[in-house]
Structure formats: structure tokens, C-alpha cells
Amino acid sequence: MTSSTLKFMSTEREDAQTATDITGTADIGVTGLAVMGSNIARNFARRGYTVAVHNRSTGKTDALLNEHGSDGDFVRTESIAEFAAALNSPRRALVMVQAGAPTDAVIDALADVFDEGDIIIDGGNALYTDTIRREKAMAERGIRFIGAGISGGEEGALEGPSIMPGGPASSYEVVGPMLESISAKVDGTPCCTHIGDDGSGHFVKMVHNGIEYSDMQLIGEAYHLLRGVAGIEPGPMAEVFRDWNTGELDSYLIEITAEVLAQVDADTGGPLVDVIVDRAGQKGTGRWTVKSALDLGVPVTGIAEAVFARALSSSVPQREAGKSLPSGTVSTPSEAGAEFVEDVRKALYASKIIAYAQGFDQITAASTEHGWDIARGDLATIWRGGCIIRAKFLNHIREAYAQNPELPTLLAAPYFAEALADCVDSWRRVVTTAVTAGIPAPGFSAALAYYDGLRTDRLPAALIQGQRDFFGAHTYLRTDRDGSFHTLWSGDRSEVRA
Numbered sequence: 001m002t003s004s005t006l007k008f009m010s011t012e013r014e015d016a017q018t019a020t021d022i023t024g025t026a027d028i029g030v031t032g033l034a035v036m037g038s039n040i041a042r043n044f045a046r047r048g049y050t051v052a053v054h055n056r057s058t059g060k061t062d063a064l065l066n067e068h069g070s071d072g073d074f075v076r077t078e079s080i081a082e083f084a085a086a087l088n089s090p091r092r093a094l095v096m097v098q099a100g101a102p103t104d105a106v107i108d109a110l111a112d113v114f115d116e117g118d119i120i121i122d123g124g125n126a127l128y129t130d131t132i133r134r135e136k137a138m139a140e141r142g143i144r145f146i147g148a149g150i151s152g153g154e155e156g157a158l159e160g161p162s163i164m165p166g167g168p169a170s171s172y173e174v175v176g177p178m179l180e181s182i183s184a185k186v187d188g189t190p191c192c193t194h195i196g197d198d199g200s201g202h203f204v205k206m207v208h209n210g211i212e213y214s215d216m217q218l219i220g221e222a223y224h225l226l227r228g229v230a231g232i233e234p235g236p237m238a239e240v241f242r243d244w245n246t247g248e249l250d251s252y253l254i255e256i257t258a259e260v261l262a263q264v265d266a267d268t269g270g271p272l273v274d275v276i277v278d279r280a281g282q283k284g285t286g287r288w289t290v291k292s293a294l295d296l297g298v299p300v301t302g303i304a305e306a307v308f309a310r311a312l313s314s315s316v317p318q319r320e321a322g323k324s325l326p327s328g329t330v331s332t333p334s335e336a337g338a339e340f341v342e343d344v345r346k347a348l349y350a351s352k353i354i355a356y357a358q359g360f361d362q363i364t365a366a367s368t369e370h371g372w373d374i375a376r377g378d379l380a381t382i383w384r385g386g387c388i389i390r391a392k393f394l395n396h397i398r399e400a401y402a403q404n405p406e407l408p409t410l411l412a413a414p415y416f417a418e419a420l421a422d423c424v425d426s427w428r429r430v431v432t433t434a435v436t437a438g439i440p441a442p443g444f445s446a447a448l449a450y451y452d453g454l455r456t457d458r459l460p461a462a463l464i465q466g467q468r469d470f471f472g473a474h475t476y477l478r479t480d481r482d483g484s485f486h487t488l489w490s491g492d493r494s495e496v497r498a
């Protein structure tokens, strides 16, 4: 036993300096004790697990133990070696550090002190390609690696997040029950399931975040239109969102939107939202989602517009210069009352369905490319609780995939086709109003354009193929014959088989 390897039992916390040999006594370890890591460690402890805790600087470890040591049984460790020694076999360690180089550093340090068969779980927002690389590198050293997406923010980490673990199924069998026990539960079902091999868990978490971006952007556009067209101020608008939260739109993001809108700034006495600088930040997961979608060739236009809208909001010099640009003739409807509010609600719901449909398409494409065999209905199931995009309507996604696991698009499921049919007129009116009022609504419009694109029998892509053949002899297919064709554009313009 080393001097710093102390076990803090809840019963003896009053005189917490009691030291016992704790070698191999912890069920799980958490390294990286910023808010997310600390809260997950507390969540494990509250579920009855003995949790070894470690942080690069011991200040955070001590703060956790001093403030929340009574949550359960913790084992305080100072070095990675002590941390490893405290864990029972096979060792299970959850890494909760910043994505990128810091994660690599901790994983390598753990691998140096772990034995064959021990398990490292990366619970950060890692880029899935990093997870694929790490899983491979660890497998070569005999160490089992799980890349687990964890969503829910600080509160979810403590009370029950949604967890998306990827890695070998045999590794999930060892840690799955523990992860499921700390996850959120909806109707008794854990919001945690094995996603697939290597980077699948982090991939799915990345798309979750992309959908989160899209959902937030759409809510932002609804707010902008309700305020700019219907003149509803933030306080009363909070009530609109509260009302929406009792129906189809029932979701965490709608719920917190009402909270934010209702918040009064102590200094000015006005709405807090009016004193927050209108430049949205981003840590990168939305951008990663779009980059991956570009590589996969999947149109995630709702997510892309959301990422670009954040970028536009932060384009300070361009916005400054843009302020003097002419609006042209703009007008708002003379009446924008309850009917307009209902139109916006429907436009929001329809656009949200598109965002999910696109995100699930991206997951389908990646699952095929990487051989992950992701069960899409399971994702809808584990996103119903704990995570940021948790929403009542995920139940309908779950049912849609249960009825038809091979659905080509979510929009083809009867429930969603009917929901869109119910919303489409409102949706068109809202996009039209946004355009005539000069209010940017890229999320609503891109979603509607995607919907119309899928509906359209003959797209102008035929003309694009003709253009490509004209300047680059790229050939085209014909609607009435098999094979590839080329027109001799600079010759006699007859057609030849390519």
C-alpha cells in the first residue's frame, strides 16, 4: 500500500483519513475529474460501486472527496500507478479528459500500467477516427478499449446520462451492466446499449451532437420569427414554448428554451437573452458531423446550416460590414397571431423530423461503410432519456424502425409521412414569411428544400449530368436504356456508348 492509496468509505468519512489497503478493491476508476468526470464518478458511487478516482492534479480529487465523499465509496489515488493498483481485475477505467492529445496521453499512461484484458473506456467527445485508431493500438497491446459517447451535460452525468459505447461486444459484456446501471432509464429501459465495433459509439455521439446543433438552430429561428414577425417578447414567448412542450415537440431543448427566455437579467431588469452577445460558440462536434457527411456523401443540410449559422453569427467583421446592406422591400404580415404561432410550431416540428432523418441516414451510411451493423431503433431508444436531444418523439422513431428495420428514410415511415403532411402548408407559409420579412431562417428553408428535393420526380441533376458530359466527357445514364453514354458535343453531336 502506498501512502496516498486511501479508501474513503462512506461510514468512516467523518474521520476520512483512515487508511486501509485498498489494492484491487475498486470496481471502476474514473480519471479526469472536471465536472463531467466528477459527476460520473459520483453516479457510480451512488449506485453502490467502489470508485477509484484520479486527476492529474490532486486538487480536483480532494475537492470531489471533500464535497461529495458521502455519495458512496471512493478510493483516492494520486498517480496512475496507484489508480491501476486500486482497481480489481479486469481493471475498468473511464477516461474523462479533453478530446485529442490529452486523451492520448492518459490512454498511453494507463496502457503502461494495465495488464492484458483490462479495459479502458474513453467517455469524452472523441473524434471517432481517433477511437478507431486507439482501439486498434490498444488491441495490439492486449488491452480492451471502448469509445463511449456520453451525453447529458453535468446534470445527466450525475443523474443518468445517455451512453453510447462502441468496441468489441465481449468487452461490452464486462462493463455494459455498470454503464447501464448509471444511465438514465425510460420506462425501465436503460439509455445505454452496445452500439457496434471500434469508433461506432463516438460516431453516433457525434451525429447526436449534429442533431443537437440542428435542433437548437431551428428553435432559434422559431424564436426569431415569433419575435420579429409576431412581436412576442421573451417573457410571453417562454409560455409559448412551455405550451409547445406539452405536445409533439415535448423535449429537453424546448423545455430549457422556455427557461432561458423567462430569465430576467438582474442588472437591466430586461430579458437575459437581450444582453447575451449573439455569437454562438462551438467546440467542434457539429463541424465533425458535417465533414464526415461530406465524405460519406450524405446530405445533412439541417446540421450543416446549423454549423454555418453559428459561424455566421461569429463572423464579426462581415456582420459589421453587412449591417449597411439594403434589405430590399420587406414586409411582415398585417396579422401574425395564434395562427402564425401554430404555423411556426409546425414548421419547427417538420424541420426537426428532417434533421433526425438526415442524421439517421448518416449513421446508416457509416454503419455500412465500417460494418458496424448499428440498430437504428436502439439509438432512438437510448436517446429518449438522459441526453441533450431527448424528446418524446424519439418513441415514434423507435416504433418506425421496429416496424421496418430497413426503412430507407425516416420520412417514409407512416407516422412521419402523416406528420409532414399535416405540417407542410404551415412550413411553406413560415419560410415564405421569413423570406418576405427578411429574417434568416436557413434551417427551416434547407429542411423544406430537402423535403421538396426528395419529393421531386425529375431533378435538375439531369441537366448537370449533361453539363458534365459537355465539358468533361463525364458520360451520363439514360432513362430508357442501360449503359453509359456520351454526346460528341464538339463533333456532330451524335451520341455514342461510353
Ligand code: 6PG
Pocket (backbone or CB within 6 Å): 125, 150, 151, 152, 153, 209, 212, 281, 282, 283, 284, 285, 286, 387, 388
Ligand atoms: C451532450 C452535449 C455535450 C456538449 C457539446 C456541445 O451531449 O452532453 O452535446 O457533448 O454540450 O460539447 O458543445 P458545443 O455546442 O460547444 O459544440
